[in-house]
Amino acid sequence: MxxxxxxxxxxxxxxxxxxxxxxxxxxxxxxxxxxxxxxHNYHTFQPLLYQVATAGLEPDSIAYPLRKIFNKIPNFYFRMxxxxxxxxxxxxxxxxxxxxxxxxxxxxxxxVTNFFGNEEIEKRAMGMKFVPEALNIRSLILQNFEAALLTDDLKERESLMNVVIVGGGPTGVELAGAIAELKKHVLPTDYPDLDFRRMSIHLVEGTERVLPPFSEEASKKALQYLETLGVNVWLNTMVKDYDGKTIVTSGKPMLTQTLIWAAGVKxxxxxxxxxxxxxxxxxxxxxxxxxxxxxxxxxxxxxxxxxxxxxxxxxxxxxxxxxxxxxxxxxxxxxxxxRGKAMKPFKYKDQGSLATIGRSRAVADLPHYKTQGTLAWFIWTFVHLIALVGFRNRVVVFFNWMINFFSYNRDIRLIIRPYKRKE
Amino acid sequence: MxxxxxxxxxxxxxxxxxxxxxxxxxxxxxxxxxxxxxxHNYHTFQPLLYQVATAGLEPDSIAYPLRKIFNKIPNFYFRMxxxxxxxxxxxxxxxxxxxxxxxxxxxxxxxVTNFFGNEEIEKRAMGMKFVPEALNIRSLILQNFEAALLTDDLKERESLMNVVIVGGGPTGVELAGAIAELKKHVLPTDYPDLDFRRMSIHLVEGTERVLPPFSEEASKKALQYLETLGVNVWLNTMVKDYDGKTIVTSGKPMLTQTLIWAAGVKxxxxxxxxxxxxxxxxxxxxxxxxxxxxxxxxxxxxxxxxxxxxxxxxxxxxxxxxxxxxxxxxxxxxxxxxRGKAMKPFKYKDQGSLATIGRSRAVADLPHYKTQGTLAWFIWTFVHLIALVGFRNRVVVFFNWMINFFSYNRDIRLIIRPYKRKE
Known part of the structure; x- marks a missing residue:
């Protein structure tokens, strides 16, 4: 090599x-x-992939070239x-x-995304673990809205406008919140011909609460935030099959051509x-x-x-x-x-969990302190900015967030590479 | 519809x-x-495509959603x-x-790019008229550098490191300058195993000077800037064929796996x-x-x-x-x-031409004034920032340029979607 x-x-x-x-x-x-x-030749800051998928951040600002991180170390080699x-x-x-x-x-x-062996779902649902996957989601949502304008079939139009997210963990919850804000602030002005009362956002979770690893307090508040934003949350509901238009669940079937799968990893x-x-x-x-x-x-x-x-x-x-x-x-x-010295066993220091659900709303389970709302949202924002790799990325993300916050807008709703279905 | x-x-x-x-x-x-x-669902600011191709700007900052521009006009419709x-x-x-x-x-x-009927070149050369094309160039240059590390065949390695640009108009000249800066400031620290004396950047132009539509003064200065940056400029030279590794020209053959075609449009x-x-x-x-x-x-x-x-x-x-x-x-x-009123015939007001060749170097042919060097570069920077569509884009581009200028770096050298050859 x-x-x-x-x-x-x-x-x-x-x-x-x-x-x-x-x-x-x-x-x-x-x-x-x-x-x-x-x-890949870059590190991916996965916690913000959902913002790439929802046109809030450009893909390049959550990725960082691996060579750059180590290019001053003499005995370091990178191979893609x-x-x-x-x-x-x-x-x-x-x-x-x-x-x-x-x-x-x-x-x-x-x-990687775990589809639990269901090949039909794997073929048709969108995973979100890598930058190109997040970009595919961004393209697909926008393509489906362009297509929704072209049909007079109301059922077809609804299936193109609806978004279903499977998995109520942090990824699913943050994604649902971001899509709800697209529906609220961005899409209706872009598509004035469409009736947005017909667009539904569903979040499907198999257990009895969203954010299962968080405190019950956080789960309860997150659910409330999602409902305020107009997300339909389906708890204790399992997804069984998907033909590209209709999702078969343990409850009611759901109509969508945009199914995002955040239900598990392997x-x-x-x-x-x-x-x-x-x-x-x-x-x-x-x-x-x-x-x-x-x-x-x-x-x-x-x-x-x-x-x-x-x-x-x-x-x-x-x-x-x-x-x-x-x-x-x-x-x-x-x-x-x-050096022949003794090794130390690993002991995990839980620094807490954060999840944001739209602007100024977040939940924070910190080691000695729980909070929800604006303060949690500031903590979330600060922690993610600090954790980002690279000065350029921090600056660009910061300005994007500022602009998005004050303008209620998402300017990067671009279909740079159209998503093509695998079948 | x-x-x-x-x-x-x-x-x-x-x-x-x-x-x-x-x-x-x-x-x-x-x-x-x-x-x-x-x-596309976006407007492309084509004058800055070359900076996307050379990892200076993210693709999303030179594109702007068309719906956004017009979404407050009642009788406006967009269809992709x-x-x-x-x-x-x-x-x-x-x-x-x-x-x-x-x-x-x-x-x-x-x-679109004009390959003048040469199908062999069209199949293997990279055009640069659209955002995905610019991203393909970015990916290909980086992929070829990753591949250059893996071969012990010196000729193969050179062909992977070399870049040949055909066409000495503003696109070709600006691209050559940007790639020369990658070679000078970025690539050697990323690839310390490679000998950069072996990397050549060639700019091939069919006429007797670069920037043919500009003043002779500007052409002369641009040529001097390119040579200072280490670009090999071949004037009065025609490209005849390309097999993916060797370019046949009216002069000497050139070895490269990265051929960028900026020689004409149709x-x-x-x-x-x-x-x-x-x-x-x-x-x-x-x-x-x-x-x-x-x-x-x-x-x-x-x-x-x-x-x-x-x-x-x-x-x-x-x-x-x-x-x-x-x-x-x-x-x-x-x-x-x-309204039955008389129409006015078109009369073109030439506002001048600008081209930049690396940091602090540009040429400006303004209607009553010609200048080259730092002042021209400031004019170029100012004019392009003002002309960009969208406040967000202007802010992000401005900060990228500031960071790139002071750090000599290009942080978005990412292979987000690897480029795959058509054959």
Missing amino acids: NISDTSLPRVVVVGGGFAGLKFCKNLRHDKFQIVLIDR TEVLEVFPEKKCLRTTIGELEYDHLVLATGT CQPLDGIPAANLVKGNRIKVNHFNQVEAYEGLYVLGDLAYMETKDFPKGHPQVAQPAIQQGKLLAKNLSSLV | NISDTSLPRVVVVGGGFAGLKFCKNLRHDKFQIVLIDR TEVLEVFPEKKCLRTTIGELEYDHLVLATGT CQPLDGIPAANLVKGNRIKVNHFNQVEAYEGLYVLGDLAYMETKDFPKGHPQVAQPAIQQGKLLAKNLSSLV
Whole structure:
């Protein structure tokens, strides 16, 4: 793979998400050769994908070039490729651009959308885990509105205007809120020929409340915010099938040509990691040091890692914070390991959960404090701005938010690349 | 096509570029029903496409939703479609979404890249007339650099690093300058393994000077700027063929997998407009009122219009200014026409030409004043910021330019959608 051999131990990191990035950043001053592998040449700030999908932010402002982050580190290498197979016993991996030996391998490939085996839904529903997927949603919503103007068939028109989001976690809730604001402030002036009383936004959740991992207080308030915004929330409802126009659910059927699937994630299994190491959702079992115990020099971080602890007997939630904290700790532990020092076991510090539902409305479950409303919304805004990677991105996002806030507008409702259905 | 019939005369405008936009804006307060048709749902600010191609600006900041511009005008309709055929005698047109009758038809579809009939080049070279094309160039340059790391074949590596631009007009010159700055300030830190002395940027021009429509003074200075930036300029050189790796020219062959074609434009012929009305490059002949004389109610604007005047016996240059001025005048003339008043013939006011070649360097041929260097660069920057459509776009572009200027960086070097060759 054209990586020069040095006397330094080689650490190969697969995945430039929150975990991989934090790990590399914390390891960079130590004596390792770091090789970062990712399918994309950029890091994606996934918490704001929903704003790209709803024309609130441009795609380029939530992505950041991976090379840029590390381009002053002498022993850092980046390769844009995919891992095809791991040979943990030979300490080697095979990629689309050749093989590579490693001393330490850190897997941090995260998750993809989980359609729970329903191929009909997978073919027709929109996932939202990557920038191009978010752009596809933006294009599809706008294309469907353009098409709604052209039909006299009222049922067809409704199916083009309606949006159904499956999954009432933070992604689904934030997305539903953003689409409700499009309906309220943007779409009616763009499409004065359409009757917006006919547009419905449905949020379908399988459990008995939205934001299931949040406090009940937050769930209740989020539900109230969604209803104020005109989102129809269907709790305890399962989606069973979708033919591209009608969704079959455990309750009433729903008519839509825009189905966004935020109901679950799973990891992609990697050839060479025996099934004995996997648990539900293809997560890989690790010990408290993020090590796969069966193999020397194999580590797993973030969403892909399944670590049972006293506080989290079923593993940590698949969100940014555990990934970031594990990435940071593993960098320290690896330095300790090569120096023959003791490693520290991982202990998750829950820094709380945030979700925003439209302008000036959010819920915040902080460690010692819960709040909902405008203050929560300011906390949400501040935390996301700080967490964004890159000064340019922070400036551009800040100005977009300012302009969107004061103008009630979304100026990037552009169909740059029309979405084409797979069938 | 689902456009309500009113007693107002219907004006159908095809194309939301500079000409179509200016025309609609100036006609909107008059008593017409306006139907604007475009393939895209946004206006493209073409003069800055080269900055999208070179990771200086995000695509969304040079595009603006057409509906937004006109969404407060009661008798305005937008339809995203393509015109398939015009029936000028029946005053009707056929689109992908149905037929539409008109009282007045304004054609302003602009130009596409002209490969002068060479299919081999058309298949493999990159045009740059639309946002997705500019994004393809951005992706291809970065993909080729990622690939350059993987080969030990020096010739192959050079062909991946080299960039050849054909056409020494403003587009080619500005693009060459921007790529030279990528080579100088950005790519070497991103790809420390590559030897950048091996990367060549070639600009190929068929005539004896770059910027042929500019003053000789400007051409000379532009050439000097390009050479200072390390661009190899080949004058009096014609490109004959391209197999995807080697360009055959009238001079030496050139090795590159990135060939950008900015050597010419042509209009796309429209079914139903008889060939007798066309001149070279498929432009449509009009009189001094932008009317196609053979047909009542048929007008042509901008790049597509071919109008012979005393000052411009071979038609006006296919640039923004004539398009904008014709759009404005035709709106006035149409108002006069329906009121039985006399129309005014078009008289082009040349407001000068600007081109920038890297930071702090530009050439400006203004009506009574020529300047080159920093002042020209400030004029260029100011004029382009003012001309951009939309407040958000102006703010975002301004901040990008500030950040790029002070940091020497281009943070949006992202391969969001990899470019796939057509063969």
